[in-house]
Amino acid sequence: MAAPLLQVEGVSKSFPGVTALHRVDFDLRAGEVHVLIGENGAGKSTLIKLLSGVYPKDEGRFLLAGQEVAVGSVRAAQELGVATIYQEMNLIPELTVAQNIFLGREPRRAGGLFVDVEAARRQSAEILASLGQHIDPDTQVKTLSVPQQQMVEVAKALSMAARLVIFDEPTDTLAEKETEALFRTVRLLKAKGIGIIYISHRLEEIREIGDRVTVLRDGHLIGTRAVAEVTTDDLIRMMVGRELKDQFPRHRRPWGEVALELRHVFLRGVLHDVNLTVHRGEIVGLSGLVGSGRTALARVIFGVDRPDSGEIRVFGKPVTIDSPLAATKLGLAFLTEDRKALGLFQIRPVSDNIILAAIRRLFPRFWIDAATERAVAQDYVTRLRIQTPSLSQLVQNLSGGNQQKVVLAKWLATQAKLFILDEPTRGIDVGAKLEIHRLMDELVAQGTPIVMISSEMPEILGMSDRIYVMGDGRIRGEFAHHEASQERILKCAVGG
Amino acid sequence: MPSLAARLRVAFSGPIIICLGMIVLFSLLSENFFSLSNAVNIIRQASVLALVAFGQTFVILLAGIDLSVGAVMGLASCVTAFLMLKAQMAPVLAALAGLGVATVCGLVNGLVHSLLGLNPFVPTFGMWGMALGAALILTEERVLTGFPETLRVLHDGELLGLPAPLLLVAVALLVLHGFLKATPYGIATYAIGGNEGAARLSGIRVTLHKTLVYTFCGFMAGVAGILFLARSNAAQAIDTIGYEFDSIAAVAVGGTSLMGGRGGVAQTLIGVTLIATLRNGLNMVGVNLYLQMVFIGLALILAYVAESQGLHQLLGSLRRRVAGAPASPTEA
Numbered sequence: 172m173a174a175p176l177l178q179v180e181g182v183s184k185s186f187p188g189v190t191a192l193h194r195v196d197f198d199l200r201a202g203e204v205h206v207l208i209g210e211n212g213a214g215k216s217t218l219i220k221l222l223s224g225v226y227p228k229d230e231g232r233f234l235l236a237g238q239e240v241a242v243g244s245v246r247a248a249q250e251l252g253v254a255t256i257y258q259e260m261n262l263i264p265e266l267t268v269a270q271n272i273f274l275g276r277e278p279r280r281a282g283g284l285f286v287d288v289e290a291a292r293r294q295s296a297e298i299l300a301s302l303g304q305h306i307d308p309d310t311q312v313k314t315l316s317v318p319q320q321q322m323v324e325v326a327k328a329l330s331m332a333a334r335l336v337i338f339d340e341p342t343d344t345l346a347e348k349e350t351e352a353l354f355r356t357v358r359l360l361k362a363k364g365i366g367i368i369y370i371s372h373r374l375e376e377i378r379e380i381g382d383r384v385t386v387l388r389d390g391h392l393i394g395t396r397a398v399a400e401v402t403t404d405d406l407i408r409m410m411v412g413r414e415l416k417d418q419f420p421r422h423r424r425p426w427g428e429v430a431l432e433l434r435h436v437f438l439r440g441v442l443h444d445v446n447l448t449v450h451r452g453e454i455v456g457l458s459g460l461v462g463s464g465r466t467a468l469a470r471v472i473f474g475v476d477r478p479d480s481g482e483i484r485v486f487g488k489p490v491t492i493d494s495p496l497a498a499t500k501l502g503l504a505f506l507t508e509d510r511k512a513l514g515l516f517q518i519r520p521v522s523d524n525i526i527l528a529a530i531r532r533l534f535p536r537f538w539i540d541a542a543t544e545r546a547v548a549q550d551y552v553t554r555l556r557i558q559t560p561s562l563s564q565l566v567q568n569l570s571g572g573n574q575q576k577v578v579l580a581k582w583l584a585t586q587a588k589l590f591i592l593d594e595p596t597r598g599i600d601v602g603a604k605l606e607i608h609r610l611m612d613e614l615v616a617q618g619t620p621i622v623m624i625s626s627e628m629p630e631i632l633g634m635s636d637r638i639y640v641m642g643d644g645r646i647r648g649e650f651a652h653h654e655a656s657q658e659r660i661l662k663c664a665v666g667g
Numbered sequence: 668m669p670s671l672a673a674r675l676r677v678a679f680s681g682p683i684i685i686c687l688g689m690i691v692l693f694s695l696l697s698e699n700f701f702s703l704s705n706a707v708n709i710i711r712q713a714s715v716l717a718l719v720a721f722g723q724t725f726v727i728l729l730a731g732i733d734l735s736v737g738a739v740m741g742l743a744s745c746v747t748a749f750l751m752l753k754a755q756m757a758p759v760l761a762a763l764a765g766l767g768v769a770t771v772c773g774l775v776n777g778l779v780h781s782l783l784g785l786n787p788f789v790p791t792f793g794m795w796g797m798a799l800g801a802a803l804i805l806t807e808e809r810v811l812t813g814f815p816e817t818l819r820v821l822h823d824g825e826l827l828g829l830p831a832p833l834l835l836v837a838v839a840l841l842v843l844h845g846f847l848k849a850t851p852y853g854i855a856t857y858a859i860g861g862n863e864g865a866a867r868l869s870g871i872r873v874t875l876h877k878t879l880v881y882t883f884c885g886f887m888a889g890v891a892g893i894l895f896l897a898r899s900n901a902a903q904a905i906d907t908i909g910y911e912f913d914s915i916a917a918v919a920v921g922g923t924s925l926m927g928g929r930g931g932v933a934q935t936l937i938g939v940t941l942i943a944t945l946r947n948g949l950n951m952v953g954v955n956l957y958l959q960m961v962f963i964g965l966a967l968i969l970a971y972v973a974e975s976q977g978l979h980q981l982l983g984s985l986r987r988r989v990a991g992a993p994a995s996p997t998e999a
Contacts, residue, residue, distance in 0.1 A: 225868070246870035261868050263861035265928045270854055275870040277851045285849045 174237030176201045176366040177222075177335055182231030184217050191217040193390045194231065199335065199366040204357060206369045206377045206398070209387035210410055210600035215370050218387070219337050222368075223255040224248035235334070249276070254328030255337040262320055264313035269295040271312055272327045298326045302356055318349040325356055336360055337368045342376060346461065354380055372598065374403050386410055411602050419633030420609045422616065423652070426636070427451030429487065430589055430620045431472070436481030441467045442644045445481070449589070449620045454611060456635030457624045459664050464644035465624045466508065469591050472622070473505040474498040485589070499528070502588030506578050506595060508624070514578040517567035521559050522548035524566050524577050529584035551580035556606060572603020579610060590614065593624045608634060628657050640664050682920055682934075682970055686941045693948030700951050707830060711822065713943035714832030715895050717936060719910050720917040721843055722773075722887025724935045725880045727918050728847075730860045730927025731787040733881065735776060735794035736888040737910035738802070741903070743769040743892030745802040748902035751814040758817035765896075766889040772798055773885015777878035787881075795911065802904035811902040822897040832894060836936075843932045856880065860927025916963060917942050920970040941966065 179197040183190070192214045199205045207215050221228045224245045232239050235251055242248045248255075262271045269291045270277075278294070280287040295308035304322045312320060321341060328336045338357070342350045357380055360367060369380060377384055377398055384401065386393040386409040393409045431449040436442055442464055449455045457465045470476045472483070474492035483490055485501050492498050498505070507513040516524055525548040526533055533547060534540065548562050555576045559569055566577055575595065582590065595611070596604040611621055611634065625631050631638060638655050640648040640663040648663040694701040719736050726733045747765035750756040756764070772794055779790035824831035847853035855876055858866040867873045891910070896902055921938025923930025942963055949959045 223868075244870070245868055249870055255868070257868065261862070261865035263858045263865055263928065265861045266854065266857060270858075274854065274858055274866070275851075277854065279851070285845075286851055286854065288849070 174234070175199060176203075176236060178232075178234040178237075179218070179222075180232045180234065182218070182221060182233070183229045184221060184226065185229055191390050192221070195387070195390075195392045197385055197392070197395070199368060201334070201366050202361050202364045203382045204361060204367045204369050204380055206371060206381035206384040207387065208371060208374070208377070208384060208406065208410060209393075210602055213387040213410075214390040215387055216339070217390075219255060219339060219368065219370065222248065222335075223253055223337065246275070249331050252332055252334035253337070254331050254333035254335070256321070256324045256328060256339065256341060258339040258341070262312045262323060265311060267309050267311055268299075268306055268315075268323050268326075269308035271323055272298070272308075272330050274327075276331065294330065295326065298329050299323075301329070302326060302359065318345060318352060321345075321353065322356065325360070329360075333365060335366045335368070337370070339370050340372060341369075342371065342373060350376075372600070374406055377406070388412055407601055410600075418605075418629070420605065420612050421454075421634055422612060423636060424452060424616065426453045427618060430485070431622070432482075432484040433472070434482040434484075436468075436471060436478045436483065438467065438471055438476060438478045438644075440644075441476075442471065442478065445644075445646055447639060447646065449622055451618045451620055452615050453636040454615055454621045454623055454634055456631040456638040457622060457641060458628075458631045458638055458660050459641035459647075461626065463641040463664065465641050466593060467644065468641070469505060469593055469622070469624060472498070472591060473503060499585065499587075502586075503591065504528075504582035504585060504587035504589070505591045506575075506582060506593060508594040508597065510574060510578050514581075515566050515574060518565055520563045520565055521552065521557070521569070521577060522562040525551050525580045525584055528581050529586070532585065547584065548580075551583060555580050555583075555610060570600075570603070572599035572607070575599055575603070575607060576610075579607065587619070589620050589622070591622045591624075594626065595623060596625075596627070596630065628660065631655075631660070632657065682922055682937045682941055685966070685970060686937065686944060689941070689944055689948060693944070693951060697948070697951040700948055705947070705951075709940075709943050709947045710833050710836075711830060711898070712947060713939050714836045715891050715898065716910065716913055716917060716943060717836045717939045718839060718894060719888050719891035720914040720935050720939050721839055721932050722884035722891075723914040724918050724923055724930065724932050725843075725847075725856060726787070726884045727915070727923055727925060728856050728860045728927055728930060729877060729880055730863075730925075731780065731877070731881070732791065732915065732925075733773075733776060733884045733888075734788065734791040734911050735772060735798060736884065736891075736914055737908045737912070738795045738798035739769050739772045739885055739888040740892030740895060740907040740910055741905065742772065742798040742802040742805075743889040744896035744902045744907065745806050745811065745904055747818075747893055747896055748811040748814055749805055752811055758815050762818060762893050765893055766886065769889025769892060770882060770886040773882040773888070774878070776885065777881030780881060781874045781877040791881075799904060799908065806902065806904055808904070812900065816900065818893065818897040819900060820897070821894055835894070840932055840936055847931055852876070857928055860924075860929075862928075912960075913942060913963070916967040920967055922970075938970075941970070 175198045177199040179195060181194045181196060182192060183194055184192040195214070195218065197218070207218070209215050220226050222233070222242065224242045224247050227243065233242060234240065240251055242251065263274065266274070272295045273291045278287040278290040279285065292308045299306050299322065302322055302325060306315065306319055306322065312323060315323065341353055345353060357367060357369070371377065381398045383395055384398050384406065385395040386406065388410060428451055429448055430451045433445055433447040436445040445468060457468065459465050467476065471478050472492070474494045474497050477493055483492060490501060492501065516527070522544055526544050533543065545562055551557070552559065552562065557573050557576045557580065559573060566574060569577065596607050615621055623634060632652070632655055635652055637652065638650045638660065639646050640660055642664055650659065699705060719740060723733055723736060743765040746768050747761045750761035750764055751758055776790050776794050779785060780787045821831055821835070826834055847856060855866065855871045858869065858871060859873055859876060863873060892907060895907055899906065917938035918935050919925055919938070920941055921930070921934035921936070923934050945962060945966060946959055949962060
């Protein structure tokens with residue numbers, strides 16, 4: 172049998188203070204999609220960065236088609252035919268499609284001094300056409316949609332005559348239809364005999380696109396399996412190293428009195444006659460497609476946008492919420508879906524982030540007492556099991572799941588009486604997800620109601636007491652948790 | 668390819684319209700302004716600024732900034748004058764030495780910035796102080812004069828009836844424009860300014876490229892400094908202070924993004940013309956030097972705002988902000 176396309180043998184990598192990869196073996200055959208999974212910090216990113224020449228490895232060997240190779244730089248990796256499509260797009264928005272595709276490897280003319288613009292344009296158009304894309308090579312990349320940009324990245328990989336293409340969580344930013352288009356492209360590459368390493372958080376994707384799957388945990392290889400031979404439960408067990416018997420830790424209890432009530436709320440062009448009730452001690456799920464008005468509704472409740480008409484009552488009292496400040500004074504807390512941009516101060520320490528929203532309550536006398544700050548922050552770090560080397564660690568250095576816990580801690584510290592959580596577990600790993608869900612259950616057990624927006628159907632079904640389904644800015648349906656099912660909700664969301 | 672109409676729309680964007688408007692205004696205010704001799708005069712005055720601003724354009728395209736150019740120009744001209752005067756060096760050799768010193772200043776800026784990862788404000792601001800101090804020590808705070816007039820040909824000479832500084836600027840413009848638009852290194856410059864991490868992952872040698880760009884900016888400051896010496900026939904350390912301000916203003920007014928990745932030397936030439944015309948016109952109508960600085964500062968802000976936002980959009984957003992309307996919802 173011929174040597175596999177890629178063999179990784181006993182590769183290790185350490186960074187100051189952490190071993191990111193420990194003697195990992197991995198292999199990839201030509202024309203195969205090999206999925207790489209693991210929680211955040213498991214070592215997936217480190218492995219692909221070693222393969223694409225971003226960092227040097229500490230020990231071990233890489234073999235391409237049986238030959239040991241040195242991947243000393245990004246350029247060396249490209250010359251060996253290893254192309255990487257990173258999660259955060261790596262295109263230059265101001266440059267054209269053709270300039271991006273050939274960036275750093277431009278076809279030359281006139282003795283190598285000038286770029287052969289014609290050749291770059293022609294070859295780009297050919298490659299894009301082979302992917303079934305009709306994008307003008309002279310368009311500026313900033314004018315393209317996200318899926319189109321991804322296709323430009325794939326074209327860039329093909330222009331390097333890549334034998335091996337690495338996709339780093341490619342579907343995180345895509346809608347469902349766009350995901351299908353991406354999968355078609357992946358199959359196209361496969362048919363050309365290109366080997367594909369595919370990193371994903373979404374376990375359900377593996378079955379659709381993968382041939383084999385390898386699980387990493389804490390920098391160690393846990394195992395490689397044929398996709399056809401493993402169940403999702405097996406994979407979760409391999410990823411977290413423990414049984415996840417109860418995927419959603421909910422204890423449903425009787426609700427208390429009405430905490431929040433919306434009556435006939437209109438926001439021109441966005442919300443139409445929205446009626447909604449939230450009781451103490453219940454989790455209300457807001458389901459619906461992206462653009463259905465879920466986030467718009469949350470923004471109205473939190474005073475970011477003012478409704479044109481309608482009534483809002485908080486704990487029985489009619490209120491006007493005309494700013495987020497007014498909302499926080501009423502005891503509302505809003506965890507936005509974009510925690511990086513709107514929820515956290517990335518370059519401030521964990522402790523500052525935790526006390527920030529509660530600063531007036533904690534320190535009514537102007538001066539911030541460092542000992543109190545530390546004590547309060549430490550209390551939340553312990554209770555929420557936030558994994559951080561210290562309170563003074565900068566938030567940007569934490570994993571996604573721990574960042575989300577910091578946001579949650581920030582609002583818990585305000586002693587808010589009602590939480591609005593927008594996509595509370597998006598992009599975080601299985602273990603952290605479970606802990607966030609457990610915290611939500613504890614919150615409602617203490618009587619604090621939660622409004623949860625989620626695009627993940629299992630989360631909506633598993634966590635909610637009641638579910639409102641939105642579409643076109645309207646409430647399309649309401650289900651108690653025992654009468655809800657994936658089919659019923661989807662049917663309602665698309666207006667069936 | 669962009670259509671001709673699109674190209675014309677770009678060509679007649681904010682800065683050009685402002686420039687044409689100023690020409691009309693000054694022609695009305697001063698009878699001497701609109702004449703061939705004054706046009707040649709503006710070109711000669713603008714040539715020093717154009718050369719230093721071309722170097723600055725490269726740095727700003729990388730999303731950097733070089734605050735040292737004014738002082739480096741002064742150092743280059745003082746070194747050249749000093750060598751001619753005190754060491755009786757041949758003028759051409761002395762000028763090359765001056766250029767060399769300026770280039771080394773740029774190299775140091777580039778190395779400190781790219782190797783230590785410092786914000787370019789720090790090394791170039793430091794270099795401003797060091798270059799100015801060195802020039803003051805070298806000249807003992809005096810004006811150096813009385814050296815051979817060989818270099819004056821750079822400023823006063825003519826070829827085929829065209830003034831030498833104009834030819835110098837034209838050649839620089841053509842070479843640099845071609846370099847930026849048609850060579851892999853030019854594209855790399857835009858790429859680094861547009862998204863440095865992505866450029867690195869595309870195999871571009873970012874550290875080396877940045878160092879070379881700052882070195883080139885120092886070199887251009889040297890060329891400008893020597894042309895300045897050729898014009899004034901005297902060297903003084905502080906004479907060229909202020910060119911850092913004018914050069915950044917010219918780049919920004921021309922429409923090159925201070926965030927990097929967008930613009931070019933052709934735009935900078937428009938910015939240079941605008942500032943030189945403004946200075947010349949204000950002189951003609953008798954506005955004093957310090958008030959001129961106020962106007963240039965104002966022009967910088969206005970032109971930049973007009974270029975980056977579009978004037979009507981700016982007015983619109985101001986109105987909204989004053990009216991206190993909420994931001995639009997993200998998910999509608």
